[in-house]
Amino acid sequence: xxxxxxxxxxxxxxxxxxxxxxxxxxxxxxxxxxxxxxxxxxxxxxxxxxxxxxxxxxxxxxxxxxxxxxxxxxxxxxxxxxxxxxxxxxxxxxxxxxxxxxxxxxxxxxxxxxxxxxxxxxxxxxxxxxxxxxxxxxxxxxxxxxxxxxxxxxxxxxxxxxxxxxxxxxxxxxxxxxxxxxxxx
Amino acid sequence: xxxxxxxxxxxxxxxxxxxxxxxxxxxxxxxxxxxxxxxxxxxxxxxxxxxxxxxxxxxxxxxxxxxxxxxxxxxxxxxxxxxxxxxxxxxxxxxxxxxxxxxxxxxxxxxxxxxxxxxxxxxxxxxxxxxxxxxxxxxxxxxxxxxxxxxxxxxxxxxxxxxxxxxxxxxxxxxxxxxxxxxxxxxxxxxxxxxxxxxxxxxxxxxxxxxxxxxxxxxxxxxxxxxxxxxxxxxxxxxxxxxxxxxxxxxxxxxxxxxxxxxxxxxxxxxxxxxxxxxxxxxxxxxxxxxxxxxxxxxxxxxxxxxxxxxxxxxxxxxxxxxxxxxxxxxxxxxxxxxxxxxxxxxxxxxxxxxxxxxxxxxxxxxxxxxxxxxxxxxxxxxx
Numbered sequence: 001x002x003x004x005x006x007x008x009x010x011x012x013x014x015x016x017x018x019x020x021x022x023x024x025x026x027x028x029x030x031x032x033x034x035x036x037x038x039x040x041x042x043x044x045x046x047x048x049x050x051x052x053x054x055x056x057x058x059x060x061x062x063x064x065x066x067x068x069x070x071x072x073x074x075x076x077x078x079x080x081x082x083x084x085x086x087x088x089x090x091x092x093x094x095x096x097x098x099x100x101x102x103x104x105x106x107x108x109x110x111x112x113x114x115x116x117x118x119x120x121x122x123x124x125x126x127x128x129x130x131x132x133x134x135x136x137x138x139x140x141x142x143x144x145x146x147x148x149x150x151x152x153x154x155x156x157x158x159x160x161x162x163x164x165x166x167x168x169x170x171x172x173x174x175x176x177x178x179x180x181x182x183x184x185x
Numbered sequence: 186x187x188x189x190x191x192x193x194x195x196x197x198x199x200x201x202x203x204x205x206x207x208x209x210x211x212x213x214x215x216x217x218x219x220x221x222x223x224x225x226x227x228x229x230x231x232x233x234x235x236x237x238x239x240x241x242x243x244x245x246x247x248x249x250x251x252x253x254x255x256x257x258x259x260x261x262x263x264x265x266x267x268x269x270x271x272x273x274x275x276x277x278x279x280x281x282x283x284x285x286x287x288x289x290x291x292x293x294x295x296x297x298x299x300x301x302x303x304x305x306x307x308x309x310x311x312x313x314x315x316x317x318x319x320x321x322x323x324x325x326x327x328x329x330x331x332x333x334x335x336x337x338x339x340x341x342x343x344x345x346x347x348x349x350x351x352x353x354x355x356x357x358x359x360x361x362x363x364x365x366x367x368x369x370x371x372x373x374x375x376x377x378x379x380x381x382x383x384x385x386x387x388x389x390x391x392x393x394x395x396x397x398x399x400x401x402x403x404x405x406x407x408x409x410x411x412x413x414x415x416x417x418x419x420x421x422x423x424x425x426x427x428x429x430x431x432x433x434x435x436x437x438x439x440x441x442x443x444x445x446x447x448x449x450x451x452x453x454x455x456x457x458x459x460x461x462x463x464x465x466x467x468x469x470x471x472x473x474x475x476x477x478x479x480x481x482x483x484x485x486x487x488x489x490x491x492x493x494x495x496x497x498x499x500x501x502x503x504x505x506x507x508x509x510x511x512x513x514x515x516x517x518x519x520x521x522x523x524x525x526x527x528x529x530x531x532x533x534x535x536x537x538x539x540x541x542x543x544x545x546x547x548x549x550x551x552x553x554x555x556x557x558x559x560x561x562x563x564x565x566x567x568x569x
Contacts, residue, residue, distance in 0.1 A: 008488065008490045008491060009429075009488045010425075010426040010429050010430070010482065010487050010488035010489045010490075011425055011426070011429050011488070012429065013429045013430070013432035013433045014425060014428050014429045014432055016432060016437070017432045017437045017438065017440060020437035020438070021437070021438060025437075049488070050325060050326050050327060050328075050488050050491040050492075051324070051325055051326050051491070052324065052325060077325075092323050092324065092325075096322065096323065096546040098322075098328040098329065098418055098422060098545060098546060099328070099329075099417070099418035099419065099420070099421035099422035099425075100418055100421075101421075122421070122425070124328055124422070124425075125325070126322060126323055126324060126325035126328070126546075127324075127325050166425070169421075169425050170421075170424055170425060170428065170442055170445070171421055171425075
């Protein structure tokens, strides 16, 4: 079972439908987490959402508790949330991408995806990862072709993954394939 | 008796009635046997009421949900605001339905004086609010937010005269009119929020409007929208948000974007429209559908919950009907609802017109303030 933690977003249920293609999915608001589901879940997904990772201490607790024990995936805010828990700084960016389709490129050969491959993806983020960023086992694996902003990380050792873009958006081409690969990793 | 006389007769009789745009023309509903004034206590039972499904074209409730009650329904309280104490929602059970053509002929006996409208926020205050929300976008608290402004005037109006004039200028697909004893609503809403037939549901968000001119045809309008990055981004956001809202109540994998960013042509306007369809999950009730879809995202902003909270903190005056929904619930469970925009509410001899335009990261306060006025002007001109 995949447990999706919703941060009051208007895109979370697109994420739910996307993951439902691959496994049974449960979804609750971050304020109403069900402990049984949390224990039972094989995969935890941190949804997109408004605001800043520091607004969601409960989600940070969950991440820290299950790091290395369960596969975890963060999308948009969820991506930032995981990095924030790992000590990274999340900052405002000059140019903001809301409802924007961008080309992004796989830049790391430790990625599950082929280095050099380009994806068309949908973006809805005000904030970004502050770089340089270096944490053990975490690799930035995709970047925006134009701005070079970090678009995904992979920690294949502890099975932790994050996308700054939205694989569930209609603006993302073949988003399902990205999720499928991460889930089967 | 001809249909034209029928309309005038019903109007002149002083009876309450409702007109709603149909595919071929308009439907008129009257002879109301029940009138339900909604509040937070009775809305739940109203929406979960089982009605005997007997055939007949008046086996439905028709009416509207105001903005406030739709917030309350999803657990959002609205801080104390200036209010005219207009009901939060009203539904009627009609006993008579008449089909009318698109050409609503009505002798205009309306002799109201030329009215001047007052706006409830000036350009300076609007700019301040605008800047504040832009900061909220930069910090990620909202991605798009629609600030409401209101134009008001004191006036007695003849709603049918206004509505027939309006439908000549702009035959909007979700137009409606309500004439009751103590209030009237005239609307040329273009936007369908919910069409539910059996287990099929669809929504048809509009984001992007351009006025028709001699040189601007449908193909050029599409080019205009595609080139306009701001409109495209706003539209994309609404599409993903509406997909999300449908996904709450639809079977996984059934939510499909069946028309993506197409142009629809109306008498004087082009709209940039998408159509999203889904198949309802088993055991989903109408109240679940309403809670998932309303208030309609395209007139609020995104993400919905946080943006509603920001808006409600900011807006000093009750939105009343504006960005609520009008439509009907049939006794067999089918529904059709619009989003109430481009509307005049006349209550206690005051007419109010509300408009909103979006703050996104690259919008400009001056431009949006003027845009609001252009949106209101089509309705304000009816008072001339």
